[in-house]
Amino acid sequence: MTQAARGSRVAFLRAPFAAIAAAFVGVIACAGASGATPQRVADAVASIDRIGEEFRVLDARAFADLTVDADDPQSAYLATGSPDERMEQWLLTARRLAAELARLRDAGYSRHIDPEEGVVVGQIHLAPMRAAAHSLAVLVQDAAIRGDRDALLALLETQLMLVRNAASESTLASSLAAIAIAETHVRAVSELLERGAIDADAATAILALRKPLERIPDYGAATAAELETRAIEVEMDRLFRTPLDERAAVVAGLRIPVPVRLDDHAVLTARHASGLYLASFAELVAARDSRETRAKAVDLEGRLSMGEFGEILKALAPPALPILDGLHRIDAQIAAQAETLADLADGSIPPTARADAGHFYMRAAQAAARMSARDQEAILEAATLGTRAPAATTAIARQAIESVRDEVIAPLLAGSACNRCTLPERPESAAGGGLVRAATLGINGAVRVLIADALVGGERPANAPAAVEAISAALRIAGHLASEETYAHALAAQQAARDAQAALEHITQETRLDARTRAPLAAAVAALDPADPFGFDAAFAHECIWLGSRTFPAGSAAVAAFDLRRLESLEPNEVAYLLAMFTPEAFAPVGARRSPAFAGALVDIRPWFDLDAFARAVNGQDALRTRALREAGKRIGDDTLPPADRDASPLAWLDVTVPVDIELRTREASANLAALRRLAPANAANALAPSRRHGPLAAFEALMSSAIERLREQMGAGSREAFADGAADWLDDRATER
Known part of the structure; x- marks a missing residue:
């Protein structure tokens, strides 16, 4: 706010009350449609x-x-x-x-x-x-x-x-x-x-x-302070005219706590002090962008609470800080959002620049889970067989893909372009945890539809993604899922990457991809954390914290299922077993009420699990509850059980199974990443960068690049292929150095 603007507002606040009230009433009268x-x-x-x-x-x-x-x-x-x-x-x-x-x-x-x-x-x-x-x-x-x-x-x-x-x-x-x-x-x-x-x-x-x-700009606060000053003055005048023995009833109607002093001096003090307090309040509102304003507001409230303005006003006057803090907060929010909206309005940034991929992925996952089993089977068969697929199967698959392009493919592409991902699941609820999460019901099926779109024959829209674009998007989706730090999402991330790898192997058998074409693939692979590409290691601590928050009801109280410190001593497979135990019934891949999201060749995630081991884990919750109640010394039925050994393992009394081998999956993650790197080597990511080399050196390197490509085409596997790859790496390293 400029100094001139601040001065004009303060002058307005100090104007005669009658003029302010008249102006304010005029504004309100014009608030609606003209002629109302x-x-x-x-x-x-x-x-x-x-x-x-x-x-x-x-x-x-x-x-x-x-x-x-x-x-x-x-x-x-x-x-x-x-x-x-x-x-x-x-x-x-x-x-x-x-x-x-x-x-x-x-x-x-x-x-x-x-x-x-x-x-x-x-x-x-x-x-x-x-x-x-x-x-x-x-x-x-x-x-x-x-x-x-x-x-x-x-x-x-x-x-x-x-x-x-x-x-x-x-x-x-x-x-x-x-x-x-x-x-x-x-x-x-x-x-x-x-x-x-x-x-x-x-x-x-x-x-x-x-x-x-x-x-x-102040949401009516400054004018309200002026009007409330007058209202308090009128109220104090009325109280002053009221007999002393009847004043308690009046202040009770004003919600002023009794007892407060209600003698004439106290009433006149409140009448006079209201103007001083609320005038200071209004000035703070007008100058709220000043750094000193909040300190002054704290001081003003302190003086009010200490009784400087009298006991009646202490109970009656509105506090300054909630208004000022609210104004500061909303001013900052509106200003920050206005910048983003202005950038969107003039095209400086795309709609996905501030978007969260989670919303797109949930939409795509839900749509994929609703696809019929027939359509899913046709898509899988047509994508796998390619040109060898029966014409009827290809036609069904293409029709099925086109029917969900807007609900599955478009959201996935939009989400993969986002800079962040927070899947909108509720960790405080029962559905917010377990070995299967809401997003894992359908997300891998959606990714498979995205990839299949580029592999299945038939007529496609002009803006449909090419195979490399679809596979790159699938790898970026894998990275987003890995960032969620849960075993459920890590499994989904690994599956998305494996599907992308299979598709990439398929297209490279039929088409030679040059470095420029491989560049987006290489960039997506390079974005995966080499130490923990799918998030299995990062998920361990998160899952222990979630399990540590699980409780069982015990009368009007709740008993913790685990001691968090003891959970951290477990192995990943043991944590996965406990997560399976707490997987919501609607999400579990076992049982009579199994989600329809498991029914379909594309979305079915049951192959991830040992279903018998999963079912035994789900059935183990009663034993865990009994043990937790024993540890807490709670009553079960008519018996009070003696406390159990509080230092026992979290797995005591439990029939531990391995619903999914997280430790094996973690080891396989490194192999998955290595395979992707072979298909999309890191040096290809530099292919999109403009060359800064000129003259004879550039001509020589161009000649070398051409020679290496010919070597790759003419040589077979083994050391000769390794030589060609090494030569390409050498050339790229020299280019980077220069």
Whole structure:
């Protein structure tokens, strides 16, 4: 803020109260559509209140019976894009309410509270207003999932209407509500950025929607401070005129804790001090971008709490820090987001620049898991046999691939281009852990569809990815999955890399790839951690921490299943056994309620596991619970069991099996990486870099490159191939040095 702007605002704050109030009332009267009649505005306000309350009740009733460990249907839907029956009902009602609320955007809004009537106690409509803003945020993501940009922008505009409405109400409580709703709006846009759902046009539209916020930079806080000063003065005048023995009843109505001194001196002190306190408060709001502002606010609150402004004002005056901290927070959030939106709007960055790959992968995984078994078998057969596949099989496979191009292939390509990946799973819930996770139900099938698209015959769209592009994307997806640091994702990462390796071996048998073509493949391989390419080692500590948080109910208390320190002494296969035990029933690859995501040649991950060992691990949870209760000395049935040996292994009493050999998988990871490096050597990654060499040396190196390529074509395997590879490495090393 410039010095001139700061000075003009302070001058406004020091203007006569009557002038400020008159101006403020004028602003509110013009808040809605021009020509809005008082009755129409009043009806709109009543409708907004009713809709907000309906949103609040909708949430309370729809999800009231959820247990602590249950997945929140809203979070699950936003993570996976697949609503359950309860969420479907919520969406139907919420969309209707949102449409009704949107129709009131131009109806006008005025809830000006006259300070001459005294202090306002309780603005019960603010909580439903915030509930509506939260529900709108969920609906914004729903619109993004459905690809409905018009609905998305309309919902964001409705959120901003609620911000302006709350800011116009002339109380500090409503200013806090306006800030909170604005933060909800910012979070909604942040999630859209993570989804890659904001392109240049959408970014331009959102920036335009936020323009009206520039007219309320402090969300009404400074004006509210002035008006509340007058309201306190009026209230103290009324209290002063009240007989002393009746004053306690008056202050009780103001929610002032009794006892406080209510004699004439205390009342007059509060009347006088309110102006001093709130004037200082308003100046802090006006100068909130100053470094010293927060220290001054802390000092002001300290003086208030120490009684400098009197006991009555200490109980009645609003604290400064929540408002100031909220303003600082929302200012920073809006400014940072505006920069990103501006970059998107002018094309400086693509929509995926701030996106999180996790949203794309979950969408693709869910779509792949829904594919029919017939389509999956046809795709696998056609991709494996290539030109030898029966024409009918190829036709079915191509049709199946095209039917999921937008739901599977496009999201995977978008996700693979992202710089980060956080799969939207909920670690605090039961579904957030185990040896199988939500993302592993379908993600490998989705990757196989991506790769098969380039291998299966038939007509493809002009923008369909080439084989090298698809395989490179699969390797980047493997890297993203490896970064999740769980065994479930490490297994998925390894499978994606193995599928990419098989496809790369297939195409190199039929097509000679030059260094430039191999470059994106080499870059994707080079991005894998050579020490832990698929994340098995990194997952060990994460999984121990998750297991250490598992508990069993014991009456009104909970008993820890494990001692974290003892878990860290286990071997990886033993940790995997315990994870299998805690795998949610819907995710386990065994049992009668096995997920349909396992049914299909592309998505089936059962070959990863020893299913008998997995089933025995799942059945071992009762023994673990009994042991945990013994260690805690808890009662089981009618008996109080003696404490067990607290130094025993976490595997005591358990029939330990090996549902998946993590230790073998970890060793195989190095071999997988070595194979990929042979197919896409690191020196190929430099092929895309422009040459800085000129003259005779450049001509000589070009000649050498050509000779090496001819050697590779003419020589067979063994030492001669090794020589050719070594010569290529030597040439690239010399180029790097120069």
